[in-house]
Amino acid sequence: MNKTIGFIGSGNMGSAMIGGITSSNLVSPENIIVADLNEKQLDKVKEIYGVNITTDNLKIAKKCDIIVLSIKPHIYPMVIEQIKNDIKEEAIIVVIAAGKDIEDTQAAFGRKVKVVKVMPNTPAMVGEGMSAISPSKEVTKEELEEIISIFESFGKAEVVSRNLMDAVTAVSGSSPAYVYMFIEALADGAVLEGMPRNMAYKFAAQAVLGSAKMVLETGLHPGELKDNVCSPGGTTIEAVATLEEKGFRHAVLAAMEKCADKSREMSK
Numbered sequence: 001m002n003k004t005i006g007f008i009g010s011g012n013m014g015s016a017m018i019g020g021i022t023s024s025n026l027v028s029p030e031n032i033i034v035a036d037l038n039e040k041q042l043d044k045v046k047e048i049y050g051v052n053i054t055t056d057n058l059k060i061a062k063k064c065d066i067i068v069l070s071i072k073p074h075i076y077p078m079v080i081e082q083i084k085n086d087i088k089e090e091a092i093i094v095v096i097a098a099g100k101d102i103e104d105t106q107a108a109f110g111r112k113v114k115v116v117k118v119m120p121n122t123p124a125m126v127g128e129g130m131s132a133i134s135p136s137k138e139v140t141k142e143e144l145e146e147i148i149s150i151f152e153s154f155g156k157a158e159v160v161s162r163n164l165m166d167a168v169t170a171v172s173g174s175s176p177a178y179v180y181m182f183i184e185a186l187a188d189g190a191v192l193e194g195m196p197r198n199m200a201y202k203f204a205a206q207a208v209l210g211s212a213k214m215v216l217e218t219g220l221h222p223g224e225l226k227d228n229v230c231s232p233g234g235t236t237i238e239a240v241a242t243l244e245e246k247g248f249r250h251a252v253l254a255a256m257e258k259c260a261d262k263s264r265e266m267s268k
């Protein structure tokens with residue numbers, strides 16, 4: 001891609017995307033500029049990914065065709081105020097913060113700039129991200145295709161209607177955290193049964209990865225895949241019965257409801 005991409009913020013999510021894009025070779029590292037106030041973090045991304053770095057957000061504003069705001073939501077107003085008069089006429093602003101939307105971004109810029117709202121997730125770093133994309137009216141079809149190709153360079157990406165963004169935050173933006181908790185719990189269970197810790201993480205993570213692949217690649221209902229593991233009178237149904245008794249599914253649903261509520265609250 002022959003565009004210059006700028007990231008303002010190179011923390012957890014920024015560096016995951018930079019890692020994903022550079023290893024896909026979609027954009028050459030020379031065409032990526034990363035700004036951050038944290039110089040240690042900048043040195044790290046330069047060393048690992050070979051991208052250009054700066055502590056000056058205005059450099060990103062002046063030089064980049066696509067600007068990803070990968071800073072915390074409360075920093076958005078300050079950074080937008082700083083760059084709003086210096087972005088290129090046709091620049092596309094990619095907003096990834098929870099609770100930040102197209103309207104409030106355009107209001108902060110004081111004009112109808114091109115905005116794409118995206119909710120990515122950190123598995124982008126290993127090429128297995130899931131991103132939901134929603135463009136403002138000002139973004140052309142070709143520009144949207146370019147943004148999709150960036151997010152597809154490190155995983156799956158889908159255009160979704162904006163009213164689904166809170167659900168997306170709960171199901172894929174935030175969910176890696178709950179999945180890691182599940183993996184940690186699985187590993188603890190294996191350690192309890194005498195397995196060495198490192199071996200337990202490998203077995204737990206591979207079981208989760210394989211199960212996810214089965215859902216995606218067989219197209220079978222997760223319930224059917226679960227049934228296929230549960231031998232009558234066997235070991236698995238004992239575990240399933242205990243998970244049901246302890247409210248496993250309800251715990252996940254209730255947690256996601258809280259997550260989506262928080263996302264809605266942050267949008268106000």
Ligand SMILES: NC(=O)C1=CN([C@@H]2O[C@H](COP(=O)(O)OP(=O)(O)OC[C@H]3O[C@@H](n4cnc5c(N)ncnc54)[C@H](OP(=O)(O)O)[C@@H]3O)[C@@H](O)[C@H]2O)C=CC1
Pocket residue numbers: 008009010011012013014035036037038041057069070071072073075079096097098119120121122173174
């Ligand atoms: N983490 C995740 O899994 C996901 C995050 N997001 C969104 O991504 C955004 C970033 O989150 P995350 O990466 O976790 O946050 P981090 O705090 O890890 O990264 C933000 C980076 O921006 C730097 N920074 C702070 N102020 C400025 C500034 N004025 N100019 C330039 N850089 C600045 C921070 O430096 P310092 O550390 O010194 O403050 C830090 O390095 C959030 O809006 C979040 O909602 C979306 C999906 C998933």
Ligand SMILES: O=C(O)[C@@H]1CCC=N1
Pocket residue numbers: 097098169173174
């Ligand atoms: O926790 C957060 O607010 C961000 C948004 C999605 C994942 N992390």
